[in-house]
Amino acid sequence: RKEVEQDPGPFNVPEGATVAFNCTYSNSASQSFFWYRQDCRKEPKLLMSVYSSGNEDGRFTAQLNRASQYISLLIRDSKLSDSATYLCVVNIWDMRFGAGTRLTVKP
Amino acid sequence: ETGVTQSPTHLIKTRGQQVTLRCSSQSGHNTVSWYQQALGQGPQFIFQYYREEENGRGNFPPRFSGLQFPNYSSELNVNALELDDSALYLCASSPDRAFGNTIYFGEGSWLTVV
Numbered sequence: 699r700k701e702v703e704q705d706p707g708p709f710n711v712p713e714g715a716t717v718a719f720n721c722t723y724s725n726s727a728s729q730s731f732f733w734y735r736q737d738c739r740k741e742p743k744l745l746m747s748v749y750s751s752g753n754e755d756g757r758f759t760a761q762l763n764r765a766s767q768y769i770s771l772l773i774r775d776s777k778l779s780d781s782a783t784y785l786c787v788v789n790i791w792d793m794r795f796g797a798g799t800r801l802t803v804k805p
Numbered sequence: 806e807t808g809v810t811q812s813p814t815h816l817i818k819t820r821g822q823q824v825t826l827r828c829s830s831q832s833g834h835n836t837v838s839w840y841q842q843a844l845g846q847g848p849q850f851i852f853q854y855y856r857e858e859e860n861g862r863g864n865f866p867p868r869f870s871g872l873q874f875p876n877y878s879s880e881l882n883v884n885a886l887e888l889d890d891s892a893l894y895l896c897a898s899s900p901d902r903a904f905g906n907t908i909y910f911g912e913g914s915w916l917t918v919v
Contacts, residue, residue, distance in 0.1 A: 740912065741911060741913050743910070792850045792853055792861055792863065793838070793850065793897075794850065795847030795849070796847050797845070797846050797847045798846075798847050
């Protein structure tokens, strides 16, 4: 079983849609959690941290359920510029990345 | 814009050869990690250096080795290249040991092994 598993996608949605990504992790010793965004052939960039209480950054909402070892990312009112691969990341000692979920937002 | 630069950006090597990839971090960033990202996969942790000493290692063979220098630069060396080593190699730095919000990636080095 992979340490961090994500929906493989791809997700193809129209502009304005709401889309949700799911992620599970296997190591209960995981300390911190993140979503990174990676554009085609570019380096990953931090999108947001994920806290147990849930957190929101504009159109993006992240949730963490430690009991279920589950992380989610919700994107509301999708924009064309949201098209990218979204990586779920878990910090144990080092950063462990999921394989990513590719999102394409279409006009 | 992250202050982390990598070189070369692209290179092609032949199976069995050796390669050295370089990374220059921001001043004061004492921790550097290297990742391998194969096509369609997420980045996989290779190893981490803190103040010039290896501080953790992922599931990669000994032919993957590294160095970190006092001037905040570092190297990833791969010996006896195999076709499966073809990937994007990412360097990431941080001012301290606690990765998280403060991790900064370089743009990566694309390695093709033929």
